[in-house]
Amino acid sequence: MSDDAFLRVSEVSKWYGDEQVLDGVSFEMDRGDVTVLIGPSGSGKSTMLRCVNRLAEAQEGSITLDGEEVLSPDTDVDELRRDVGMVFQSFNLFAHLTATGNVALGPRRVLGLSEEEARDRAAAQLERVGLADQLDSYPAELSGGQQQRVGIARALAMEPKLMLFDEPTSALDPELIGEVLEVMRALVDEGMTMLVVTHEMSFARAVADEVVFLDDGRVVERGPPEQLFERPEKERTGRFLERIASHD
Amino acid sequence: MSVAGPLALAASNSLGALAGAASAAAPAASDAVVPAIGSIDPWLVGDPVDWWFVLRNVDYLGGGLALTVGLTVASILLGFLVGFPAGAVEVYGDGPAKRLVETVGVVLRGTPIVVILLVMYFVIGVPQVNLGIGSISPAISAGILGLGLRSAAYQSQIFRASLASVDDGQLEAGRAVGLSRFEAIRYVVVPQALRRSIPGFQNEFTIVLKDTSIVFAIGLAELLTRGYDLFTEQTTAVLEVILFISAIYFVLTFTTNRALDYLGTRYAIPEGESA
């Protein structure tokens, strides 16, 4: 791809103790791209995602975001995370704060907005994910789908350049998955740059610009969804897709 | 120290009863020969002369230690014998019995141990207890009764919580195989509950051990009281004496805790924690 890629991951490797979880992973994204990471559990997808905002530390390789080296020791990690939003599989909403409080905490404490500005921004983001009527609800009072939408609003409130989604629908009951995917689709339409780990193949097929198939910490195959899903080049990819399909 | 004063006499008469004859010796005189001590180590806390004073009186403190340990063991046992049934009554009992146990528990848990000891000693006036081999003085009985009953009130809460934490299905399953209610509690619930009580019991053990120091108030010559007697005799040795006995207490609580830790892992039921 082009040299001025927005996010460039090259030859990233990581070990937990003796166990290698990432083995020379490379891919790149342009601004506005949607890349979906797929693969069996334990293949390193989530770890790869976390290396991008340094919630996990890669030991080898390079990741550049908007031209800046992410893995450099000089990188201000807190500043990096301001620019990279993250949505978690288990939501991780702040349990002691209302929906508004959850979304407003970052703008208030990290961006230094006033209390009022932060609340206004939170209200706007919650409206964006369709939760204008739940501003004062605590996480425990919301359904899983609603909680995950708060999680998305919380990340959006930092006005990130890149959004990371770590299996955002895996912890949800089937009937609640749709509302979260709908919000994500709307973000795609707005032109948000998104790196997504998911098992929702129909979502990947519909919105991804590129799909990356990881297995055993390695990139087995990557390409546009129609190619990867219809005509996988590698046997492993085909087997994985078959297994997933038989579960649907 | 209004209480300790007049009672010191009574106490020094009684202290040997539990601890045995070895403990009754008076503090060694402070002007005995001090061995030549070379250069004074700058890292040494206190004065070598005073440390030597402590060392010469180790036997005297040992007598106090014996009483401390004796009081602790006796009080914990009494606390268990009274506290376990009390906890069971709070879980399985009803009506007046339950209310009585709860009320007494609230009173004992809501009153400082020093006040409980004073009430046992002065108000209830526990008499001297004669055993075949020797007698237990009123002060010692009051100490055991006060510490023991107060501990019973806390132990009842530990057992109440652990009994209640055993799933109701266990009781039902016991009944289903034909055990009576009492048998089901006795053979199914209690064994599980006792294991779950170990952490709370551990805590309680060290609390009782440390609180034996408060029988100071009724003049019982346990470890801390004997330390007090020592440093009032040689006032320059105050810090050395207290640090020394604090170290003894620390070793006692530390080893007890580790021992009960071991017990806890030894008798743990696999996956038993998930209630």
Added chain:
Amino acid sequence: MAGATRPRTVGERVADADPSAGRILLVAAGALFWGWLLVSWVNRWLGGAIAPVGEPLVAPETVEGAFAAVPGLAAVAADAAFVVELTPVLAQGTWLTVVITGVSLVCGFFIAVPLAVARVYGRFSAWLSLGYTELLRGTPLLAQLFVLYYGLNLAASVPAAVSGVFPRDVVWVAILGFTLNGAAYQAEYIRGAVESVDDGQITAGRAIGLSKLESIYYVVLPQALRYAIPSWTNEFVYLIKYSSLAGFITVPELYYRADQVATETFRYTAVFLVLGAMYLALVLTASKFMERVDDRVAIPGLGVDRER
């Protein structure tokens, strides 16, 4: 309202009325207790505006007369009068007990939070914190007070700035002792609560750009301190009771004053029973108060239902 639909049996009415009657009695006793304490304290500060300082608010003779007039209570009339005579001394001692407990608890809290955080998130500092709590929790509080008072003779070196705030400088030594000791216990409770906060909470805080300390401060602690309230209430109650040990280093708090009266008058029974009741009232008030606090700061889903 259910009672309107069908006639209730006498038994049901008694069962319904009984707890509420007991409750009313308890609340009334509490109101009397705190009313008496507050009026006594205010009276002392105002230099005897209501009753001469050192005199009971109600004349013992009046109480004795009132008791004597009621059959069944006549036998304890003299004791009642004696207890009334004690009230000024008790009120004075209770003031010190309350102040020592309150100040030590609050000061201890501010030491305990960093200790707990260091224990969970620190490396070297975790060992320091562990050493501190093990040492302070492994030795008797009374021995610690003796170290400060007799061993280090701290009463002689109370800073001039705070000297004279209390009738005796030794009160500061007691406060120091209870603060250091209480901090160790509070740190244990708070540590347990901090550990029970899900790791994902910190991760989420870090993901929006908070530093680790900020995540602990804004995300973990607000949750952990709520979890800690019930066990923290225990520490509050412990401190009220163990503040009596200050009497052993001549702090004229409640126990010390009552003990003095008992040895002077030899009326151990009356004095010590009243003393016990006083502490019981303080302890019950504290735990009721903390229950209210717990309710007030409760957040849906927090503490009650920790598993997701």
